Amino acid sequence: MPQLNGGGGDDLGANDEMISFKDEGDHEEKIRESAFTESDLADLKSSLVNESEISQNSNSAVIRRGQQEDQRIYTDKREHLDDVPKHQDGGMYKAPYSGYPFLMLPEPYLPNGPVSPSSNKVSVVQQGMHPLTPLLPYDHFNPSPPHIPTDVSQKPGVHRHQTQEISGFYSLPQGQITPSMNWPNQPVYSLPSCGFRQSFSSSLQSSSSFPRFSHSLMLQSGMHPTGIPHPAIVPPSGKQDHDQFDRCIYPKSHQEAKREKEPKKPVIKKPLNAFMLYMKEMRAKVIAECTLKESAAINQILGRRWHALTREEQAKYYELARKERQLHMQLYPSWSARDNYGKKKRRKRDKQQDPSTDNSLDCS
DNA sequence: CGTCCTTTGAAGTAG
DNA sequence: CTACTTCAAAGGACG
Numbered sequence: 569m570p571q572l573n574g575g576g577g578d579d580l581g582a583n584d585e586m587i588s589f590k591d592e593g594d595h596e597e598k599i600r601e602s603a604f605t606e607s608d609l610a611d612l613k614s615s616l617v618n619e620s621e622i623s624q625n626s627n628s629a630v631i632r633r634g635q636q637e638d639q640r641i642y643t644d645k646r647e648h649l650d651d652v653p654k655h656q657d658g659g660m661y662k663a664p665y666s667g668y669p670f671l672m673l674p675e676p677y678l679p680n681g682p683v684s685p686s687s688n689k690v691s692v693v694q695q696g697m698h699p700l701t702p703l704l705p706y707d708h709f710n711p712s713p714p715h716i717p718t719d720v721s722q723k724p725g726v727h728r729h730q731t732q733e734i735s736g737f738y739s740l741p742q743g744q745i746t747p748s749m750n751w752p753n754q755p756v757y758s759l760p761s762c763g764f765r766q767s768f769s770s771s772l773q774s775s776s777s778f779p780r781f782s783h784s785l786m787l788q789s790g791m792h793p794t795g796i797p798h799p800a801i802v803p804p805s806g807k808q809d810h811d812q813f814d815r816c817i818y819p820k821s822h823q824e825a826k827r828e829k830e831p832k833k834p835v836i837k838k839p840l841n842a843f844m845l846y847m848k849e850m851r852a853k854v855i856a857e858c859t860l861k862e863s864a865a866i867n868q869i870l871g872r873r874w875h876a877l878t879r880e881e882q883a884k885y886y887e888l889a890r891k892e893r894q895l896h897m898q899l900y901p902s903w904s905a906r907d908n909y910g911k912k913k914r915r916k917r918d919k920q921q922d923p924s925t926d927n928s929l930d931c932s
Numbered sequence: 933c934g935t936c937c938t939t940t941g942a943a944g945t946a947g
Numbered sequence: 948c949t950a951c952t953t954c955a956a957a958g959g960a961c962g
Contacts, residue, residue, distance in 0.1 A: 838943080838953095838955045840955060843955095847939075848956065851957070862937080862957090863939090863958045864957090864960095866938085867937085867938040867939040868939065870939065871938075874940070886941095905953080905955090906943080906944055906945085909953060911953095911954080
């Protein structure tokens with residue numbers, strides 16, 4: 569556990585947090601990753617063999633237990649990391665998550681944004697996102713975040729109804745929405761008038777925080793100035809884009825009428841955790857480097873890579889995930905993860921199988 | 933078409 | 948409080 573080297577924590581807010589994940593230009597990172605990919609794959613394969621051997625002698629529950637112990641360790645670390653920003657008043661971790669809506673804007677749509685996604689990126693277009701939206705966020709993350717208080721409690725119910733703060737949270741100071749502020753594709757929580765629940769919608773609009781959004785950018789992205797489709801909001805039908813777009817382009821009255829007729833509630837998805845954010849960012853790389861497509865295999869690699877990350881690197885994702893949770897909590901105050909329980913009709917844990925059966929990690 | 937696989941982490945539930 | 952369960956993303960595989 570290299571990233572568990574205790575103590576520290578004081579460097580989590582270092583300014584280099586946004587440079588490590590440069591997709592292009594950061595040669596050191598790239599080299600490290602490339603080297604890691606091959607060795608990692610080999611390592612992974614061998615480790616899988618080991619796991620196979622283990623699982624042959626014992627059941628998968630043993631492995632699972634070990635994983636959970638690992639997870640516990642990382643959970644501790646995560647908590648530690650989560651604490652860090654709190655100790656750094658005025659630090660860069662105080663930077664709010666600057667609102668996904670505009671962070672999600674595809675780079676080409678940004679005035680001075682880097683136009684070209686990295687060459688090694690496979691055109692992995694994810695549902696609900698603009699095809700041009702690159703996967704890499706951190707390399708363009710604003711190095712000087714706005715000093716907007718983000719002391720919003722993460723405890724559900726504590727600040728969940730402080731819609732007043734939401735506007736402050738999202739209303740970035742002028743100039744803070746820089747072209748460099750980008751985000752991996754979509755963790756965009758769509759805007760209220762475009763599929764939001766009413767309460768938040770009204771509060772946001774009344775607080776006039778939207779004017780801070782770049783209308784031109786929104787229009788360029790094919791959206792109504794007040795709305796951007798978000799993957800976190802998925803219509804029950806699954807036709808997210810169409811539905812969202814439909815709602816956004818229609819006049820308000822039409823929307824309301826339609827809503828009354830069809831009170832379909834879009835499914836609000838869980839906010840992505842640190843690892844999910846990491847996966848989203850790195851998936852394309854792994855696919856390109858390993859010519860793999862199976863997500864199961866890719867996720868295994870990403871899982872190992874995740875553990876190989878330095879503490880600082882992971883801290884970025886923990887912090888981003890924390891902000892995403894905050895934002896999600898503010899956007900959907902009454903949302904609960906329980907809302908989505910039962911959407912999937914399977915029980916993964918019941919289906920724990922021998923992981924050694926996975927031979928799909930070949931990187932050829 | 934729906935589910936599984938596979939990963940970690942967050943949040944929910946049950947005892 | 949602890950342990951367990953479910954879901955989040957992703958896309959090939961499979962019934």
